Amino acid sequence: MNLQITPQRTLAETAIIDAFGERLSALPGDGAVMVKRDNAIEAVKAGLPTKRVESWHYTDLRRLLTSVPPHDETANAKAVAPLIEGSTVLSVLNGVASEKPAAIDGVTVQPLAEKLADGSFAPALETYGSDDAIGALNIAFVGDGFFVDIAEGSELEAPLELQNVQAGGQTHVRLPVRVGNGAKATIVERQTGSGAALASSVSQLLLGDDAEILWIIVQDQPETATHFAQFKAELGKNSKLTLFIMNAGGKLVRQEVVVDAKGEGADFKLRGVNLLAGDSHTDVTMVLDHSVPHTTSTEVIRNVVTGRAKGVFQGRINVAQYAQKTDAKMACNTLLLSDDGEFSTKPELEIFADDVQCGHGATVTEIDHNHLFYLMARGIDEKTARGLLVKAFLAEVIEELEDEPTVEALEALLDGWFATHG
Amino acid sequence: MLEIKNLHARIVEDGTEIIRGLNLTVKAGEVAAIMGPNGSGKSTLSYILAGREDYEVTEGDILYNGESILEMDPAERAAAGIFLAFQYPMEIPGVATMEFLKVAMNAQRKARDEEPLKIPELLKRVKEAAGSLNMDMAMLKRPLNVGFSGGEKKRAEILQMKLLEPKLCVLDETDSGLDIDALKIVADGVNALRSPDRAIVVITHYQRLLEYIVPDSVHVLYRGQVIKSGDKSLAVELEENGYAGIIEEAA
Numbered sequence: 088m089n090l091q092i093t094p095q096r097t098l099a100e101t102a103i104i105d106a107f108g109e110r111l112s113a114l115p116g117d118g119a120v121m122v123k124r125d126n127a128i129e130a131v132k133a134g135l136p137t138k139r140v141e142s143w144h145y146t147d148l149r150r151l152l153t154s155v156p157p158h159d160e161t162a163n164a165k166a167v168a169p170l171i172e173g174s175t176v177l178s179v180l181n182g183v184a185s186e187k188p189a190a191i192d193g194v195t196v197q198p199l200a201e202k203l204a205d206g207s208f209a210p211a212l213e214t215y216g217s218d219d220a221i222g223a224l225n226i227a228f229v230g231d232g233f234f235v236d237i238a239e240g241s242e243l244e245a246p247l248e249l250q251n252v253q254a255g256g257q258t259h260v261r262l263p264v265r266v267g268n269g270a271k272a273t274i275v276e277r278q279t280g281s282g283a284a285l286a287s288s289v290s291q292l293l294l295g296d297d298a299e300i301l302w303i304i305v306q307d308q309p310e311t312a313t314h315f316a317q318f319k320a321e322l323g324k325n326s327k328l329t330l331f332i333m334n335a336g337g338k339l340v341r342q343e344v345v346v347d348a349k350g351e352g353a354d355f356k357l358r359g360v361n362l363l364a365g366d367s368h369t370d371v372t373m374v375l376d377h378s379v380p381h382t383t384s385t386e387v388i389r390n391v392v393t394g395r396a397k398g399v400f401q402g403r404i405n406v407a408q409y410a411q412k413t414d415a416k417m418a419c420n421t422l423l424l425s426d427d428g429e430f431s432t433k434p435e436l437e438i439f440a441d442d443v444q445c446g447h448g449a450t451v452t453e454i455d456h457n458h459l460f461y462l463m464a465r466g467i468d469e470k471t472a473r474g475l476l477v478k479a480f481l482a483e484v485i486e487e488l489e490d491e492p493t494v495e496a497l498e499a500l501l502d503g504w505f506a507t508h509g
Numbered sequence: 510m511l512e513i514k515n516l517h518a519r520i521v522e523d524g525t526e527i528i529r530g531l532n533l534t535v536k537a538g539e540v541a542a543i544m545g546p547n548g549s550g551k552s553t554l555s556y557i558l559a560g561r562e563d564y565e566v567t568e569g570d571i572l573y574n575g576e577s578i579l580e581m582d583p584a585e586r587a588a589a590g591i592f593l594a595f596q597y598p599m600e601i602p603g604v605a606t607m608e609f610l611k612v613a614m615n616a617q618r619k620a621r622d623e624e625p626l627k628i629p630e631l632l633k634r635v636k637e638a639a640g641s642l643n644m645d646m647a648m649l650k651r652p653l654n655v656g657f658s659g660g661e662k663k664r665a666e667i668l669q670m671k672l673l674e675p676k677l678c679v680l681d682e683t684d685s686g687l688d689i690d691a692l693k694i695v696a697d698g699v700n701a702l703r704s705p706d707r708a709i710v711v712i713t714h715y716q717r718l719l720e721y722i723v724p725d726s727v728h729v730l731y732r733g734q735v736i737k738s739g740d741k742s743l744a745v746e747l748e749e750n751g752y753a754g755i756i757e758e759a760a
């Protein structure tokens with residue numbers, strides 16, 4: 088909150104504030120949760136961030152969020168087939184956790200509404216800074232989600248898919264996952280739907296020592312949806328987290344990644360594929376803290392931009408003063424398929440330690456005409472040839488996942504996207 | 510099968526004319542050799558046949574089976590049976606060779622209203638063709654031409670040609686960079702494709718290749734024109750005396 092005079096509210100700000108008044112009595116939570124909600128809505132009342140707020144410079148939320156739909160009780164979202172066959176699916180449909188699936192070995196699942204109602208989740212409802220507009224919006228309205236606890240030492244055979252499916256209106260969901268020491272799992276976070284919703288979703292991962300998680304976020308909202316997402320993680324000693332994000336939809340999308348490598352030996356990999364089309368605006372913003380010595384991270388982001396789409400990647404890496412031997416590398420490469428597409432990259436390295444290796448690079452390219460000619464000279468029509476080259480551009484990040492069904496599923500999504508937008 | 514009539518073409522980017530009134534006719538069943546000094550326009554001609562957009566035809570025509578191909582894009586020309594084995598095959602990172610072969614073969618089949626090949630049949634064909642060229646299947650798992658040696662790239666071009674079964678094959682210096690054994694293997698591959706309904710245009714600097722792939726006609730290209738045509742003895746004469754005499758004669 089600040090003391091400056093609040094400027095006239097936008098339609099969107101007014102709609103959010105009004106919705107809070109209407110929804111409050113229906114939202115779960117004890118006194119502690121309600122205090123958090125009240126504080127959070129105050130932040131919204133102070134105004135949505137504009138481009139003058141550094142972390143929102145490329146995504147002027149106040150200007151870009153032009154309308155906010157009302158909550159829609161009648162919206163009827165349906166679970167979708169899992170990304171990877173054989174996954175255990177937990178779906179949140181239109182903001183409400185559906186029934187739990189049959190028991191999974193080593194996993195405890197609880198609907199988040201219960202933990203809001205009894206107040207046990209209140210301490211976890213925290214924003215990470217005064218510019219955390221998504222966190223604030225979500226805290227104010229969060230209604231449900233799943234609280235997942237993976238027991239120490241358990242290795243999940245099947246991937247666990249957390250689905251968040253909207254069918255219009257507003258949905259505000261949280262997906263906290265606690266992973267015990269030494270546990271291993273693949274977790275898929277599906278952000279999808281069919282309506283012109285305003286969706287906010289916050290994932291919170293607590294990774295125990297020596298735990299290993301592959302977390303795959305697939306966002307393919309319709310081109311009318313506004314999608315605000317946050318992925319927050321804390322990494323224990325010698326733990327490994329690979330976060331793969333595919334954005335392939337939405338009208339206004341912001342995906343924040345907030346990771347704290349707070350255990351020595353922790354390793355974080357971020358791999359991102361942004362497929363941007365139409366008039367969409369997609370922003371991936373990462374803040375990564377290397378808080379202790381001997382932690383490593385690499386971030387590789389590949390973007391394909393067509394139409395008049397705009398994309399943003401902000402990658403901020405903070406290396407604390409005593410976090411010696413940090414090794415961090417960041418790359419962001421964009422393939423522009425149209426003249427009107429745009430991608431802005433902003434790497435930021437804040438390094439207070441002296442014995443570290445940090446680097447970053449960004450490129451923007453177009454399809455290589457010589458390559459295109461070669462493929463076409465073998466009888467491959469232009470669209471297919473371009474598709475092959477787009478896939479080639481992304482292949483490295485996708486194939487790095489190695490697991491064949493996962494790679495195939497992501498490539499199928501890519502093919503589908505390219506068939507409509509390429 | 511191929512008739513090039515008074516062809517003039519220039520580089521789109523800077524307007525430089527490279528092909529300056531070129532005439533050439535190649536009949537079905539014929540093997541024609543094109544020779545000529547460096548920079549005379551041999552590769553440019555091959556690119557124009559394949560439809561590369563960096564060049565613009567300003568005059569004349571190219572007829573393939575009696576019809577102009579100037580309005581066709583490279584993929585349409587390839588599907589119609591025109592194949593260019595590149596002098597410098599391009600490396601395409603991220604595209605697996607095998608996947609590329611599959612897409613190319615099926616794209617051409619589709620353009621001819623044929624059913625796509627099933628994977629086992631496709632593999633069988635690729636294995637056979639690769640075997641006949643002494644190529645290791647492991648190479649085909651790698652990205653297209655990436656890290657292939659000069660000779661391996663040339664072999665990969667011939668492999669594609671065998672699999673795609675084109676009607677008009679244009680080989681741009683396929684012999685350069687090949688050792689003697691590879692040269693024989695590649696020549697055998699080309700000879701196996703000789704047939705009454707297929708024409709082959711071999712661009713080369715060396716008589717040696719023409720001992721293995723014996724041409725029906727030899728054409729000398731100089732400054733964007735065919736300045737002399739003859740039979741295989743012309744190649745022998747060039748090998749002995751170089752281009753100077755012929756260039757003077759034409760001037």
Ligand SMILES: Nc1ncnc2c1ncn2[C@@H]1O[C@H](COP(=O)(O)OP(=O)(O)OP(=O)(O)O)[C@@H](O)[C@H]1O
Nearest residue numbers: 520527545546547548549550551552553554563596
């Ligand atoms: N895209 C281009 N841009 C600039 N110059 C070009 C281009 N393409 C061809 N040229 C020029 O046109 C001329 C003919 O080139 P081309 O490659 O066709 O010769 P070539 O007969 O194949 O020679 P070589 O025997 O060395 O392969 C050369 O002077 C070359 O530099």
Ligand SMILES: [Mg+2]
Nearest residue numbers: 551552553596
């Ligand atoms: Mg040449």
